[in-house]
Amino acid sequence: MASPRTTFDRSRSLDSGSHAQHLDVPALDHALVQMRGEQNPRHTYINDLSLRTLRSEVSPARTPTPIMPSSRAWRTLFSQEIAHDWVLEAQLMLMTMSTGILDATTYSAFQVFATKQTGNTLFLALYALDHPILSAEVEKNVAVSIGMFVLGAAFFGHLSRYVHQKRRAWLLASNLFQTLLLFAAAALRQWAPRSTTGPSALGVLALLGFASGGQIVGAVTVGMAELNTTMVTGTLVQLSNDAKLFHLHNAPRNRRVMFYFSLIFGCFAGVGAVRYRDAALGLLVAACVKAVASLSFFFNHGIVRVDKGVDPEKQGERRISGAATPISKILWGD
Template sequence: MPEEKLEPSQGYSSGPIEPRSYGRHLLERFSEKVDSTVGAVPLLACCFATGLTDGTLYNAYGTFVSMQTGNTVFVALGTSGQNNKPYGWARSLCSIGCFTIGCFAFSQLHKLIGGGRLRRTLCASFLAQTICVVVAASIIQAGVIDGSYPSNRNPADVNFAELAIVALLSFQAGGQIVNSRALGISEVPTTVITSLLCDLVIDERILEPFRKNVKRNRRVVAFVLTFLGAVCGGWISKATGAVQPSLWFVAAIKGTITLSWVFVKKVN
């Protein structure tokens, strides 16, 4: 009986099997959508970074870079001459403007790269945030701007170069909340406490067992981490007598988050 020949269509290759190139595998990996359930963990780490940044910057320069409600009040008080820090309203106004620009810029970055849940988009977004924090910390470390704590300068002296630090940190903070929206984890906005607490206490399922209300759990953890971050920011500044150590800490957190997106599991 003649030997039956198997055609390639029957599941066999007519030629040698070529191994998939590493570059192709890497490209496919960065084109995957990440699992938002696991992706909530890096966002919770951002809450700690937010508290750390705002706790440090408020003590040093009298403004926030994430909490824009407070900045809006500072600007309003400044217009009536009630702000007791010279040109404090300018720092707050700079923060509001750069935060808003950051939100717009990062949202456009998401559209340009292909979507907020793609691995490559999240890596690029957090890499940009890390670079902003590193540049801000480097400016202070180089002595271009006074980073001593408590400040040795005369309160009446105004150094508008400080706006560079406020601008960089506020801009990157906009990226955090854009990422939380893109991942569909709006219960962890990373930069807003007011709405987070409101959503927590009005949750009709607030008293359900731990495993049955994930959103409530995330809100509680987000609040606690933001609070602890602010406490740590104050402690670090007081212990070191400088602002930049806290910022280097934030940069390390952001850098770690950037790398973590490479390993977060994809959507099945």
């Protein structure tokens, strides 16, 4: 009895999606050598088909994903507002750590705070009445710190109104600029004369004050009030008066607690850096922490605005909702 020939029905196999997708393409090399036979008008032998043709018919070509996203995808990414999720919480806590490092460092080296303007305001009164606890030369440090902080807050605050402060491009640009100011302050402290007062100290405080004012404005306007990166007094009051303080699920309470411990951790890190080396190391560590937080704004989920039409219950107002979208879907559509 003649041995059966190995054939496949092209009309059935290649037109049947489920069967075609499960053909063992690597086994075709063995079939190409062993199969011989006559042509049949209803059947086609595997050795009569090229392997490339079979692969293309078995696995239909898919539209390849572009390696580089389109310019439109990049514009969409940078123009989106960022989502309020755990990523934003982590970024603000990193900035809080940076604030703690800065204040611990500047108070140790210059007897003023970079961000805590409540303390600096108290120092103004001490200096004005010639209190012996602080030297008179430090008054200039206080004046520069407060003045540059206000200028920084005004600059970043007013500019953010024109560029939509919650958009990714603004958050990246503004925080990276503040990071550069921190690195510049660390470099100035490292290579300029190291003194508590004088031109070099005033230069360092000017850079830090301007950057700190901008950071706090960004933290407040981003829409997560519990993580303001510097104002711990209000946080403690809100935490102690929280009606749901002992509830299992309480996101605002959790943010306030993490904010407080982030600030404490930053303060310990700043004091340790100053005692181990110098204020230059503390400023460098604060700048590196700030850099990580700033660069990470590239990876936040973006908000896709969806227009749901007119709401008849609100006198014709349009209903707009947002959905968080990962950057991979924004850039490549995956």
